[in-house]
Amino acid sequence: MRRIAMQSNNIINVVLASADIDVANSLLKSMHQALPSFEIKASILLFGITEPRKIYQFCRPVEIIDIVTYYPPIVDSRNICQAHLRRKMNEFGGIGFILDDDLSWTLPENEFITVLEKLKKAGCDMAFSALSGDSPIPKEYTRTSPLLDVLIAIAVQCNDSKAMKIKEYVTKVDISKKSESNINTHHDFYTFTHKEFHKYDVDIATINWHDFIDRLVKGKSTTRTTPTPITIMPAKGRERGGATLILNVDVLLCKNDSMRYLNLYSRRSDMIMATDAANYNFKLFNTPPMLKHLRDEAFDTHDSKKLIGDILGYALVESKEGANFCAKKFAKNVSQRIEHTKFLLMESSKMMELLDVWLKNNNYIELDVSSLVKSMIAENEKTYLALTSIDLGVVNQSFNTFIYNRINYLKSDESTELAC
Numbered sequence: 001m002r003r004i005a006m007q008s009n010n011i012i013n014v015v016l017a018s019a020d021i022d023v024a025n026s027l028l029k030s031m032h033q034a035l036p037s038f039e040i041k042a043s044i045l046l047f048g049i050t051e052p053r054k055i056y057q058f059c060r061p062v063e064i065i066d067i068v069t070y071y072p073p074i075v076d077s078r079n080i081c082q083a084h085l086r087r088k089m090n091e092f093g094g095i096g097f098i099l100d101d102d103l104s105w106t107l108p109e110n111e112f113i114t115v116l117e118k119l120k121k122a123g124c125d126m127a128f129s130a131l132s133g134d135s136p137i138p139k140e141y142t143r144t145s146p147l148l149d150v151l152i153a154i155a156v157q158c159n160d161s162k163a164m165k166i167k168e169y170v171t172k173v174d175i176s177k178k179s180e181s182n183i184n185t186h187h188d189f190y191t192f193t194h195k196e197f198h199k200y201d202v203d204i205a206t207i208n209w210h211d212f213i214d215r216l217v218k219g220k221s222t223t224r225t226t227p228t229p230i231t232i233m234p235a236k237g238r239e240r241g242g243a244t245l246i247l248n249v250d251v252l253l254c255k256n257d258s259m260r261y262l263n264l265y266s267r268r269s270d271m272i273m274a275t276d277a278a279n280y281n282f283k284l285f286n287t288p289p290m291l292k293h294l295r296d297e298a299f300d301t302h303d304s305k306k307l308i309g310d311i312l313g314y315a316l317v318e319s320k321e322g323a324n325f326c327a328k329k330f331a332k333n334v335s336q337r338i339e340h341t342k343f344l345l346m347e348s349s350k351m352m353e354l355l356d357v358w359l360k361n362n363n364y365i366e367l368d369v370s371s372l373v374k375s376m377i378a379e380n381e382k383t384y385l386a387l388t389s390i391d392l393g394v395v396n397q398s399f400n401t402f403i404y405n406r407i408n409y410l411k412s413d414e415s416t417e418l419a420c
Contacts, residue, residue: 010038011094015065015085017077018101019048021057029059030105037109041092043084047071075258075269082273086252096249099291100242106132107290115287118232125248125282126274128239130228134295136242137187138307139219140383143376144188144344146200146216146223147351148173153202154358162361166354173197188344189337200224209364217372220295228289235284237274238317243291244270251282255409259402261312261395264305268313272320279323304386311337311387312395316402325406330399335392342387345380352377 012035018024028042043063048071065084072080078098085096095116107115119127135142148170154163155170176196191198200223215222246252254276256269278284315333319326356373359365 009092009094011092012038012040013085013088013092013094013096014040014042014099015044015081015088015096016042016099016101017045017047017081019046019071020101021046021049024101025057025059027099027101027103027105028062032060034105034107035109035112039094041088041094043081043088045077045080045084047077073258073265074267075256075265078256078270078273082252082256085246086249089246089249089252096246096252098244098246100136100293102294103131103242103291104294105290106292107288112290115232115290119245119247119285119287122232122285123283124285125246126251126277127232127245127247127285127287128235128241128274129243129245129287129290131226131242131291131293132228132289133226133292134220135187135226136293136295137219138310140307140341140345140348140380141188142219142221143216144192144348144351145197147348147355148192148197149200149202149223150204150207150212151351151354152199153204154355157204162358166358169350169354175199189340192344192347209359210369213365213369213372217376218295229286230288232288233286235274235278235286237276237278237284238271239286240270240274242293244274245287245290248282251277254280254282257402257406259312259316259398261308261398264309266312266316267306267309268317271313271317275317275320276323304383307341307383308386308390311341316399325399325403327396327399327403331392331396334395338387338390342384345384345387349377349380 012031014028014031016024016027024044028040031040040060041063042060043065044058045065046067048069049067050069065080081098085098089096151166152170152173152175155167158166172194174195174197176198202223212222254273257272257276258266258269260266274284312334315330315337316325318333319330321329352373356365356370360370
């Protein structure tokens with residue numbers, strides 16, 4: 001029997017994991033300011049913290065789940081936070097939020113109350129809030145399509161010889177009409193192609209080139225924004241991201257899960273949890289943005305492991321068929337994602353080289369900004385080599401181990417009753 005945990009009280013139980021107290025503080029402050037009628041009970045897992053005294057810097061009283069000096073895999077920190085949230089919701093009632101720390105609350109309280117009422121009426125168990133602001137995806141997937149948007153604009157709007165090489169590059173691209181409906185217009189993996197490329201219109205005369213390059217470096221939005229829903233809609237689980245609303249405490253019995261490849265873990269473990277919840281017939285929904293994602297430069301420090309973990313995570317989710325995973329689909333997905341990501345890296349480097357020369361020839365940037373472009377190209381080269389070194393045989397063995405462990409876990413957990 002489905003048991004909705006949303007009661008008449010006004011308690012919001014919040015859990016998050018963070019390595020930066022200032023960032024977590026900012027999120028909690030934004031929630032307290034925007035939701036004055038609610039009692040916000042925050043609990044935080046602190047990791048990478050070497051100065052315990054800093055815990056007293058929080059703007060409001062918070063419960064510390066734990067303090068660890070190391071950086072646990074995301075799947076572990078999510079499960080720790082999730083288990084803690086389940087205990088708090090069982091103790092206090094109310095609703096729950098599982099949040100990334102680099103967010104800021106934006107939805108007015110009256111609109112939030114309306115969303116809650118609609119979700120409750122629909123029998124919602126778990127909902128995924130879209131995020132406004134910067135897209136929470138690896139920065140390698142935020143550059144290629146915007147670069148092509150800009151090069152196409154230069155080729156069309158500039159008729160001098162300085163743009164000749166850019167024009168030559170653009171001629172190999174089949175440009176189609178701008179797409180208004182693609183929900184992944186912000187994600188290069190789904191949008192960048194030389195065939196039927198959906199360009200976004202750019203006015204070269206209005207671009208602040210220093211800001212454009214800086215945003216490319218950090219993986220922030222440039223020519224494209226992240227599409228977000230404007231109404232509440234049913235979800236399948238793959239939509240889960242950095243802001244998850246829990247109305248039924250029993251859904252928290254579904255665990256986040258990931259596979260281990262050598263010394264790294266696949267990302268998107270939260271999507272595995274959410275799709276499992278869907279298979280147990282919990283009702284899932286997507287909502288319009290309640291929070292804004294504030295991409296932090298520290299978060300985006302270059303690390304190819306993060307990108308590889310993302311590739312493995314998405315390949316895992318996309319290989320899921322109901323409650324099961326298909327080995328053939330997984331192997332195919334991993335291979336395709338690796339090859340297409342390598343293609344994106346090569347093409348973005350080519351376009352950055354062309355853009356860098358054009359900008360310098362037109363005196364739009366100085367050497368310090370040009371050095372940022374070169375640093376991105378160097379990053380691409382390192383990442384390309386890291387992707388090339390992935391051992392697909394070991395990856396497939398890791399997948400088999402993941403399935404074996406998952407089957408054993410489910411067998412040992414048969415006594416746990418899920419309300420569905």
